[in-house]
Amino acid sequence: MAPVFQLPLNVGQIDDVQELKKARKTKVPDRFVRDMAERPILGTIRAPLLSSSIPVIDLKKLMKGNKEEFHFEILKLSASCEEWGFFQVINHEIELDLLEKIEKMAMEFFMLPVEEKQKYPMAPGTVQGYGQAFVFSEHQKLDWCNMFALGLVPHSIRNPKLWPTNPPMFSETVEAYSRDIRKLCEDLLKFIALSLRLDENIFEEMFGVSVQAIRMNYYPACPRPDLVLGLSPHSDGSALTVLQQGKGNAVGLHVLKNDTWVPVQPVENALVINIGDTIEVLTNGRYKSSEHRAVTHKEKDRLSIVTFYAPSYDVEIGPIQKLVDDENNPSKYRRYNHGEYSRHYVTNKLQGKKTLDFAKIPPK
């Protein structure tokens, strides 16, 4: 996420979806109703079968496995990043207590009265605070989602006015959680580098003090899940994203693979990892930042806690020389400043992978 800045915007009326839910109306307001082409097709038989193929990576085998286990897991990692841009990681060594605690904090926050949450408003055109991000016009369709987002690292992207004092342990829990998730991202990036036959420290050295932000997404049950989206299709602007799904929640995350929306079945205690646009660019498209979306459920609510890990804003990004070959695999992306890309990302609505056009070199 880029530094906070404001734009003169008219975004129209943005209803709070939790308040709509409380009003028990069966009709969904027009601003949430998607055009036919965007509406999700839910409950197909084929999709759950497909989703079982979203790879599960065992971090223990990468950290402490024998040579054979390590080699096998690295190959699996490489295949997941190439084919899916997504995987789930188990044995990640983050205390389950901490995962439960952050989930509890997030839920407590979302359950506060709306007036309390609105003390931390997300200003239009920014992505920190409580509300709906990525809304830029009064004509834009809205997502069936409430968000609460905070910049974490470096300190300069923090806005202390947006850190709630209620629930009481909120800040402490977020700090502990973000430290552990940061370590996980650092480890994963090392293994991702090795899977590309690069020096294991290449990303860390290139990224400087990596930017880290957290976004909690709450999707209340919706009377018409067939008409709305929880979160519009998009790829993430990060290098890596770590997503924690609420325990026992309904399936809600969908990944686009071969033009099919594949639901991600939660794996107990696993974290979902996805490749962001930055790694796609750095690997010249070999590792994919896949398009994904969230859908809602008629009876069940859903929570996701999402960490975005990205290079420092002053870093220049472009395909890594070793992964480019002028004859057979020329650069697909130009070089650019990552801060500029972040700004571009947060000032455009979520629309599939369109944001990455910013960096694409048109094919000759």
Ligand SMILES: O=C(O)CCC(=O)C(=O)O
């Ligand atoms: O809630 C989800 O499962 C998806 C969240 C997501 O993609 C995001 O916050 O970028």
Ligand SMILES: [Fe+2]
């Ligand atoms: Fe995302």
